[in-house]
Every structure is written in C-alpha cells, then in structure tokens.
Amino acid sequence: MQPDIAIVASLIGETTRARMLTALMGGKALTATELAVEADITAQTASSHLSKLVTGQLLIVRKQGRHKYFQLKGPKIAALLETLLNISTDIASTRPAVTTGPADPRLRAARVCYDHLAGELSVKLFDSLIVKKLIIQEAEQVQLTAQGQDFFADMGASIAPSKSKRPLCKSCLDWSERRSHLAGITGQWILNDLFKQGWAHKDLDSRIVQFSQRGLRLFRKKYAIEG
C-alpha cells in the first residue's frame, strides 16, 4: 500500500555503498573499478553492490567497451543524498565531538557538490551575489533577479527556465561552512564555466576543486568576491 522507504534507505545505509554514492556526487560517471578503489573493496564486491544500486534505481549505467560507467540516476537522487549529508552533519556536530578533526583544507576551500561548487569560496560567492542583487533569498527559496538574468545572459550562459522541472536557483546548505551556497541550474553553469575557462580543475580522486592563481583572481573579479 505504501511505497517502501526502507528499500531505498537500506541501499544507502551501508557504509561501502554510501561511499560509492558519495563519490558519485561529484557528478562524473565512474567505472566499477574506480568505485571499488574508492570504497576500498575488491572488484567482485563492488560489482555486487553496483548491481544492487542499479536495480534499486539509484544509479544508471552506461556500457562503453569493456568499461561500465556508473552515475547517479538523476537530480532527485542527488538531492536526497545532499539532504542526508546535511542532516548527518547536523547530527555529527551535536554529538560528543569525537572526530571533528580538521578536514582537508583544500576540500574546505572549494569542492564539487554533485554538479555545483561548494566550500568556503562558494559561500563567499553566494554572499556576493546577494549583495550585488543578482539573486534574492527568501526563507529557503532563492531566485534570480532581472539583473541577475542579464548578468548571466551577458556571459553567454544559457540558463533557460522551464526547460526542466529543475529550479534555476536553489540554496544548498554547505556541510563544512554550515551556510548556504548556490545550487540549481545556475550553480551548475558557474561550475562548468569555471572548468571551461581553465580557472580550475577537478582532482581526479576527490571532490576538490583546485584553482590556479590566475583562475582564482579572475573568478574573484568576475563575481566581485572580496579577497
């Protein structure tokens, strides 16, 4: 009668699979072996987990030669994982702090969150967009202002609304900064633009976004982020 929450949750609720899913939040499709390495298990075990995740509809798989590329099935799944991540962070922080240990500073600075930018820099970006009135925030909803639409259009961004059901802008709670950053189509465009301009590249084995000196300077200038 009621859809079974438990089957989806139990798919995520296993350490190894959770690690794989988190790795895939980078948005990039990964092969079975890459995911096996990521989760630190053998290929056989990985294969078993991945088939479960695919039949469980959390992942989709694309076969290419002798490789199989896995990725999150869609934004809904990504959103679910983000929500889980946020709640887990909340919980972890209110628990007798055992291992609050300082995370990798580069990871704190800038990283990929599914398909948009997260970390310190992204929070500053968010603030700057607010100050420049390119976006407005009400409660948990974020919207592009007319100025904002012009701003992005001028840079050649094709972020048409209504194309999909996905919102143009969406605030996403940053689990390292505990503040909002920008998700949604616009957030995605900004990240892609970063890479296209060559201002930064994504580390292969992690979610770290590594800026070049020049890239960081130009990025800050473009979005008026104080140094």
Added chain:
Amino acid sequence: MQPDIAIVASLIGETTRARMLTALMGGKALTATELAVEADITAQTASSHLSKLVTGQLLIVRKQGRHKYFQLKGPKIAALLETLLNISTDIASTRPAVTTGPADPRLRAARVCYDHLAGELSVKLFDSLIVKKLIIQEAEQVQLTAQGQDFFADMGASIAPSKSKRPLCKSCLDWSERRSHLAGITGQWILNDLFKQGWAHKDLDSRIVQFSQRGLRLFRKKYAIEG
C-alpha cells in the same frame, strides 16, 4: 572527514524502523506501545529500535508518567522522509508492477503528510489556489502572492515569514496522486484550521483525514474547489 550518510540511512533502512517513522509522519507523538503495534513487533524489540532512533537523533522523546512519547525530531527529518517517500514511489511505479493494489480509498482521498494535507483533495486545493492566484508556482518553488497573503490574513492566519527558516509555501509531491500539493507553514495552517473548524478529524490509527459532509462542503466553498 566526511559525515557518515550511512548511519542515518541505515537507521531508516530497516523495515520495522521505517514503519515506525512513517507512522510518526502524521506529526503526532506516539507512545512506544502504539509504535510497537503499528510495526507489529513486541514491546522489547520496539524499545530497542526506538532507543536507536533517539540516539541517532531522528526522534525526540518526551516522558510523561509511565509513557514515553516519541516524535520526529524536526521538519528536516520529516522533509527527508518525504523525499524518500517520493523517490520510493517513483521507483515502485517504474518497476514491474507487482503490487500496485488499490490503496484504501479514504487514504487516497485525504490524509496527513507530516503536518499538512495530502491526497486527492489536497491536489485539488493546490490547483484552486493557483487558479485564484493566491500562490504562484515556478519550477519547484511556490510562493504566496500579495492576494494570497491577504486571503489568509483575513481568515486570521498568523503565518508570518522569517520567523523560522521554514518556507511559507513549499510544494510537496503527492505519492498517491503524483501531483503537487501544498506544504510549508501555510500548508500546516490549513490543516490545523480544518481540525479547529471541526470540518474533519484525524483517524487515530492511521493518517486518514475524515471529513464530515458539512465540513467537506464548507472546505470546498472556502477554497473554491469544484465539487
């Protein structure tokens, strides 16, 4: 380094606990025995599960005499469960339909979804609010129009914004109707108002919202819902 998604997900990812959590989505606090009955297990097992859910920060507990009342820890948790419910529904519907079985028609008609109204009637309500331009919907975001604010204010609704971080309006995908209905503070107010006016009452052992003949008529009139 990274908060562990798996521990939260695994708490939900067990059939019995999932049933308890779903039962608590009614928003009402329930005692341990009530939850044990709901999940069809003994009191001992229920006790064990509930203590896990409390230490896992998904539930809070209030002791009252020899009873212990459990409820979801907050709207975030409720939102997580809703998201899971939606995704599970999606998945269930695209799977070789084994048990699409017709749910309890009363449950389909009107039920409680955490703290707001769900089901056929709620979808019609949502449509009507759109038509009357009391709310507007863009992508997945919903907002109260000026007219809408007046409308609810005239009825004595104290739905002030910015009070909490919770949005005034929020669309919530209905798992029986597969369409949007209204959540958020306004959605909550509407449900409470329903009960206060005596137009409907909530079944004790389920999430069914049972309208009286008169209540249904007045409700439809108030929100201009076609019969």
Added chain:
DNA sequence: TCAATACTTCGACCGACAGCGTAGTATTAA
C-alpha cells in the same frame, strides 16, 4: 590467436543484528 583487462557468477565464510523470552525497574491505580 594469445594475452591482458574489465567485469560477473558462484560458493563459502562470518560478523552483525533483528527478534523474542525472561526478568527486571518505574509509575499508576485500587
């Protein structure tokens, strides 16, 4: 054709944990 790589299937092991029976401790009611 042969070798190397990528992934899957099968079978076995084993640890984790849901479930319950028994026996407790609070709290209420008579």
Added chain:
DNA sequence: TTAATACTACGCTGTCGGTCGAAGTATTGA
C-alpha cells in the same frame, strides 16, 4: 501494599548480507 501497566536490560538464536577467492565471460589490443 498489591496489582497492573509501560518500558528496559540481558542473553540467546536464527537469519540476512557483506566479503572475498576462484573460476568464468566479454572486450580490447598486439
């Protein structure tokens, strides 16, 4: 005080499922 109710602690059992080794199937490249 006694009895009943609500919940909890402990120990046991049975099962589910994650893990890997070994063997097998596809795909690529030489």
